[in-house]
Amino acid sequence: xxxxxxxxxxxxxxxxxxxxxxxxxxxxxxxxxxxxxxxxxxxxxxxxxxxxxxxxxxxxxxxxxxxxxxxxxxxxxxxxxxxxxxxxxxxxxxxxxxxxxxxxxxxxxxxxxxxxxxxxxxxxxxxxxxxxxxxxxxxxxxxxxxxxxxxxxxxxxxxxxxxxxxxxxxxxxxxxxxxxxxxxxxxxxxxxxxxxxxxxxxxxxxxxxxxxxxxxxxxxxxxxxxxxxxxxxxxxxxxxxxxxxxxxxx
Amino acid sequence: xxxxxxxxxxxxxxxxxxxxxxxxxxxxxxxxxxxxxxxxxxxxxxxxxxxxxxxxxxxxxxxxxxxxxxxxxxxxxxxxxxxxxxxxxxxxxxxxxxxxxxxxxxxxxxxxxxxxxxxxxxxxxxxxxxxxxxxxxxxxxxxxxxxxxxxxxxxxxxxxxxxxxxxxxxxxxxxxxxxxxxxxxxxxxxxxxxxxxxxxxxxxxxxxxxxxxxxxxxxxxxxxxxxxxxxxxxxxxxxxxxxxxxxxxx
Amino acid sequence: xxxxxxxxxxxxxxxxxxxxxxxxxxxxxxxxxxxxxxxxxxxxxxxxxxxxxxxxxxxxxxxxxxxxxxxxxxxxxxxxxxxxxxxxxxxxxxxxxxxxxxxxxxxxxxxxxxxxxxxxxxxxxxxxxxxxxxxxxxxxxxxxxxxxxxxxxxxxxxxxxxxxxxxxxxxxxxxxxxxxxxxxxxxxxxxxxxxxxxxxxxxxxxxxxxxxxxxxxxxxxxx
Amino acid sequence: xxxxxxxxxxxxxxxxxxxxxxxxxxxxxxxxxxxxxxxxxxxxxxxxxxxxxxxxxxxxxxxxxxxxxxxxxxxxxxxxxxxxxxxxxxxxxxxxxxxxxxxxxxxxxxxxxxxxxxxxxxxxxxxxxxxxxxxxxxxxxxxxxxxxxxxxxxxxxxxxxxxxxxxxxxxxxxxxxxxxxxxxxxxxxxxxxxxxxxxxxxxxxxxxxxxxxxxxxxxxxxx
Numbered sequence: 001x002x003x004x005x006x007x008x009x010x011x012x013x014x015x016x017x018x019x020x021x022x023x024x025x026x027x028x029x030x031x032x033x034x035x036x037x038x039x040x041x042x043x044x045x046x047x048x049x050x051x052x053x054x055x056x057x058x059x060x061x062x063x064x065x066x067x068x069x070x071x072x073x074x075x076x077x078x079x080x081x082x083x084x085x086x087x088x089x090x091x092x093x094x095x096x097x098x099x100x101x102x103x104x105x106x107x108x109x110x111x112x113x114x115x116x117x118x119x120x121x122x123x124x125x126x127x128x129x130x131x132x133x134x135x136x137x138x139x140x141x142x143x144x145x146x147x148x149x150x151x152x153x154x155x156x157x158x159x160x161x162x163x164x165x166x167x168x169x170x171x172x173x174x175x176x177x178x179x180x181x182x183x184x185x186x187x188x189x190x191x192x193x194x195x196x197x198x199x200x201x202x203x204x205x206x207x208x209x210x211x212x213x214x215x216x217x218x219x220x221x222x223x224x225x226x227x228x229x230x231x232x233x234x235x236x237x238x239x240x241x242x243x244x245x246x247x248x249x250x
Numbered sequence: 251x252x253x254x255x256x257x258x259x260x261x262x263x264x265x266x267x268x269x270x271x272x273x274x275x276x277x278x279x280x281x282x283x284x285x286x287x288x289x290x291x292x293x294x295x296x297x298x299x300x301x302x303x304x305x306x307x308x309x310x311x312x313x314x315x316x317x318x319x320x321x322x323x324x325x326x327x328x329x330x331x332x333x334x335x336x337x338x339x340x341x342x343x344x345x346x347x348x349x350x351x352x353x354x355x356x357x358x359x360x361x362x363x364x365x366x367x368x369x370x371x372x373x374x375x376x377x378x379x380x381x382x383x384x385x386x387x388x389x390x391x392x393x394x395x396x397x398x399x400x401x402x403x404x405x406x407x408x409x410x411x412x413x414x415x416x417x418x419x420x421x422x423x424x425x426x427x428x429x430x431x432x433x434x435x436x437x438x439x440x441x442x443x444x445x446x447x448x449x450x451x452x453x454x455x456x457x458x459x460x461x462x463x464x465x466x467x468x469x470x471x472x473x474x475x476x477x478x479x480x481x482x483x484x485x486x487x488x489x490x491x492x493x494x495x496x497x498x499x500x
Numbered sequence: 501x502x503x504x505x506x507x508x509x510x511x512x513x514x515x516x517x518x519x520x521x522x523x524x525x526x527x528x529x530x531x532x533x534x535x536x537x538x539x540x541x542x543x544x545x546x547x548x549x550x551x552x553x554x555x556x557x558x559x560x561x562x563x564x565x566x567x568x569x570x571x572x573x574x575x576x577x578x579x580x581x582x583x584x585x586x587x588x589x590x591x592x593x594x595x596x597x598x599x600x601x602x603x604x605x606x607x608x609x610x611x612x613x614x615x616x617x618x619x620x621x622x623x624x625x626x627x628x629x630x631x632x633x634x635x636x637x638x639x640x641x642x643x644x645x646x647x648x649x650x651x652x653x654x655x656x657x658x659x660x661x662x663x664x665x666x667x668x669x670x671x672x673x674x675x676x677x678x679x680x681x682x683x684x685x686x687x688x689x690x691x692x693x694x695x696x697x698x699x700x701x702x703x704x705x706x707x708x709x710x711x712x713x714x715x716x717x718x719x720x721x722x723x
Numbered sequence: 724x725x726x727x728x729x730x731x732x733x734x735x736x737x738x739x740x741x742x743x744x745x746x747x748x749x750x751x752x753x754x755x756x757x758x759x760x761x762x763x764x765x766x767x768x769x770x771x772x773x774x775x776x777x778x779x780x781x782x783x784x785x786x787x788x789x790x791x792x793x794x795x796x797x798x799x800x801x802x803x804x805x806x807x808x809x810x811x812x813x814x815x816x817x818x819x820x821x822x823x824x825x826x827x828x829x830x831x832x833x834x835x836x837x838x839x840x841x842x843x844x845x846x847x848x849x850x851x852x853x854x855x856x857x858x859x860x861x862x863x864x865x866x867x868x869x870x871x872x873x874x875x876x877x878x879x880x881x882x883x884x885x886x887x888x889x890x891x892x893x894x895x896x897x898x899x900x901x902x903x904x905x906x907x908x909x910x911x912x913x914x915x916x917x918x919x920x921x922x923x924x925x926x927x928x929x930x931x932x933x934x935x936x937x938x939x940x941x942x943x944x945x946x
Contacts, residue, residue: 098622135821143386184806278794348844482600
C-alpha cells in the first residue's frame with residue numbers, strides 16, 4: 001500500500017545532510033511556513049546548507065513585534081532565518097533577503113559578517129526556475145531582468161525584437177513545504193495564500209516533504225480540488241496539535 | 251461591474267476573422283470539446299484558420315461509431331475537424347492529426363488533397379509552448395524530440411551533458427475552451443478530465459472564450475477550487491440546455 | 501513656506517484615482533497596499549497579490565477577524581471578496597510576466613528622469629530585496645511609483661541617474677509623492693499636480709532633473 | 724507448427740507483471756490501456772493518463788456507468804479510484820518531462836535492435852500522430868512496448884533499422900509481443916520468453932536482428 005505518512009519530523013529529514021540545497025516554502029507569514037521541518041533541520045545541526053525561497057524570514061522577534069497589531073504570531077514559528085541564526089546556512093537564493101526599512105534581517109546580519117553568500121533573484125524568475133525543475137526543462141527565456149544586475153553573466157538574446165535572459169532550472173535536494181490536508185498518496189490541498197511557493201516547490205527536489213495540518217482518508221480529497229498530486233510528494237508529516245519547542249524531538 | 255458573460259456564441263466570436271490562429275481545447279472526447287464555439291466559427295464561414303490543439307477530432311461519424319459501445323455521443327458534438335471538413339482551415343499545429351489504424355481522419359483527407367498544412371508536435375511540447383505563451387516566456391529547452399524530425403530546424407543545445415531542443419511560445423488570437431462552471435469574473439472550474447488542454451489554453455491567446463455548462467454568482471466558486479482565474483478569460487457563454495443544430499444562430 | 505507634506509493615505513488615495521473599472525492592479529508592500537482600503541465601493545477592479553491572490557479586498561484592521569491564511573503582498577490580513585481566486589507562486593508570476601497586470605503600484609528609493617526604477621538596495625545597505633518588483637516593473641502595462649519626494653536627508657529621490665542598482669530601466673510612468681504628481685514622458689518628467697501650498701519652484705528645488713510644467717498644472721484633488 | 728499467437732489481453736497481462744508496488748505507470752491507447760483492467764487488486768500503483776489523471780482505475784465496461792468527463796488516454800471511460808488527482812495538460816506533461824513516470828507502456832509500428840521507437844507514422848500513411856508518445860518515450864524511466872510481432876504482411880516489426888520516422892532513439896527497454904518477450908540490452912535484443920508452442924527458431928524467423936537467447940529462456944507465465 002502506498003503510504004507516504006511519516007511519524008515524526010526527525011524521521012522525515014533523516015537523510016538530509018550537510019551541504020544540501022533546500023527549497024523552503026512560504027512567502028512572508030507564519031501560516032505558510034513549514035516551521036516544524038525547519039526546526040527538525042535545526043535539531044539535526046547540518047551545516048553548509050543552501051536555502052532557496054522568497055524571504056528567509058525576518059526572524060521570530062520581528063514577526064512578533066511587527067505583526068502584533070495584525071496577528072498573534074504563534075510560538076512555534078521557525079522561519080528559514082532560524083537556520084541562518086544558527087550558522088547552518090552557506091548560501092541563500094532568495095527574492096527578499098533584506099528587511100524593508102532600516103532594520104536588518106538575520107540574513108543581513110550574517111551577510112555583514114561574511115558568513116553567507118547571496119544570489120538575489122526576483123520572485124517571478126525564482127518561481128519559474130523552480131517550476132521548470134519539476135517540469136524537466138533546462139531553462140527558459142524571460143524578459144525580466146534584462147539590463148540589470150540580475151542578467152549579469154547570463155545569456156541575453158533577442159526574440160521577435162525583444163530581449164530575453166536565459167534562466168536555468170533550480171532543483172533542490174529537498175523541498176520542505178507546508179500544506180493543509182494530505183492523504184496517504186501525498187495529494188495536497190492548501191488554504192488560501194499558504195499555497196504560494198509551497199505548491200510551486202512540490203516536486204522540484206529529489207525529495208519533497210510536506211508538513212500538514214491533517215491527514216485524511218484516500219478519497220476524501222476531491223480529485224478536482226487537489227493542487228499537488230501525490231506523485232510530487234515523498235513524505236507527509238502532521239503538525240502537533242499543541243505548539244512544541246523547536247528543540248524537542250518529534 | 252466586471253461581467254464577462256456574453257449572450258450568444260455568435261456574439262462571442264464576433265471579431266474572429268479570416269486567418270486567425272485558434273487554440274481549441276479538448277483532448278479526444280466530446281465532453282471536453284467547445285462544440286458550440288466551433289459551430290459558431292463554422293457559421294461565420296471564416297477562412298484560412300490555423301488550429302492548434304491535441305487532435306483536430308476524428309469526425310462526428312467516427313465518434314458515434316467507435317464510441318458507441320462506450321458512450322452515447324451527443325448530437326451536438328462539433329470537433330475542430332468540422333472546420334476542416336468545411337475548408338476553413340489552412341494549417342494545423344497538432345499532436346494527433348492522424349487516426350489510429352488504417353482509417354483516415356478528416357485532417358488526413360484534407361492533407362491528402364493538399365488543402366492543409368501540418369506542424370506535428372508532441373502533446374508535452376505543445377502544452378508547454380501554450381503555457382509558455384500565457385506566462386510571457388519566449389521559449390524553453392526541453393529534452394523531448396532531440397534527434398528526431400521534431401527538432402529539425404530548431405536549436406539543439408547541451409546543458410549539463412544532456413541535449414535539449416529550444417521550443418518557442420505558441421500564442422493564439424483566440425482560445426476556444428470548454429469548462430463546467432464560471433462566474434461573471436470569468437473564473438472557471440472543470441469536471442474531471444475535461445480540464446486537459448482547456449485550462450492550459452486559457453490566457454494563451456489575445457482573447458479567451460469559455461463555453462460553460464453553467465454560470466454561478468460571484469462568490470459561489472471556492473477560491474481554492476478555481477482552476478482558471480478570470481483574468482485569463484475575456485468572454486463566457488452558456489451552452490444551450492437542449493442540443494441545437496450547428497447551423498442555427500445562437 | 502510650502503504647505504504640509506501629504507501623508508501616506510493621501511498619496512494612496514491619489515493613486516486610486518488612476519484605477520479604472522475592470523483593471524487588474526498589483527499593490528506592492530508599504531504605501532501601495534494602503535490603496536486597497538481606499539478603492540471606491542462602486543469601482544469593480546481586481547487586486548493581484550504576488551503570493552497568489554486575484555481579486556482580494558481591503559486590509560482587515562481588526563485582529564480578531566484576521567486570517568493568517570489570507571494575506572496580501574505586505575503580509576497583512578486581506579478581506580475576502582466574492583470572485584477571489586487562489587493560485588500558486590509560479591502561476592501568479594506567469595500572470596505578471598504574461599502582461600496581464602494593468603497597473604502596478606510600487607515604492608522606490610529613487611526614480612531617474614527617464615523612469616528607471618531603483619527599489620532594490622536601500623541606500624546605506626549592503627544588500628537588497630527584489631521581491632516581485634522586478635517582474636512587475638518589467639511587465640505591468642503601467643507602473644506607478646508611490647514615494648516620499650525626498651529621502652530622510654531631504655535629498656531628491658527623483659534624480660538624473662539612479663545611484664543604487666536599477667530594478668528595471670525606463671519603466672515608471674507616473675510618480676505620486678508627498679508634494680507632487682509627476683508623469684515620466686519621453687521628453688522628461690512633467691509636473692502635473694502639486695500638494696496644497698506647494699509651488700513649482702519649491703517642488704523643483706527638491707527635484708534633480710528639470711521638470712516640465714504641465715499646461716494644466718493644478719492642485720491635487722483629494723476631495 | 725508454432726503455437727497460437729497471444730491475444731491482446733495476454734500481452735497486457737504479461738506487461739502488468741512488470742508493475743511494482745508504488746510505481747507511476749502511463750498506459751498508451753490500444754493494448755496498453757487493457758492493462759488497467761488486469762492489475763491485481765492488492766497492487767497499489769498509480770496510473771497516469773496524458774489528459775491529466777493521476778491514479779485512475781480500470782476501463783468501465785458498462786455504458787450506463789460511463790462518465791464522459793473521466794476518460795483515459797484512449798478516450799475510454801475510466802473508473803474513479805480513491806486518491807485520484809486531476810491536473811491540466813501542461814502539468815500532466817511537466818510530470819512526464821520531469822521524469823516522474825516509472826513505466827510507460829506504448830504501442831509501436833517498429834522497434835529497432837537498439838531500441839529506437841517508431842510509432843508516429845503508420846507504414847503506408849502520409850502523416851502520423853505523436854500524441855504523448857514522444858514525451859513518454861524520451862522521459863519515462865522504463866519504456867515497454869506492446870505490439871504484434873509482425874505486421875499485417877507478416878513482416879518483422881523488430882527490425883535492424885526503423886523505416887518509418889523515429890519517435891525517440893534508443894528508448895525501448897522491453898518488448899512484449901504476441902509470441903515473445905524481448906529485452907533490449909546494450910549488446911542487442913535478448914529473447915527472454917516465448918509464447919506456448921513457439922521455438923527460438925520460429926521467433927527468430929519473424930525477427931530481423933539476431934536475437935541473443937537468455938540463459939533462463941522460458942515460456943511466458945500467464946497463470
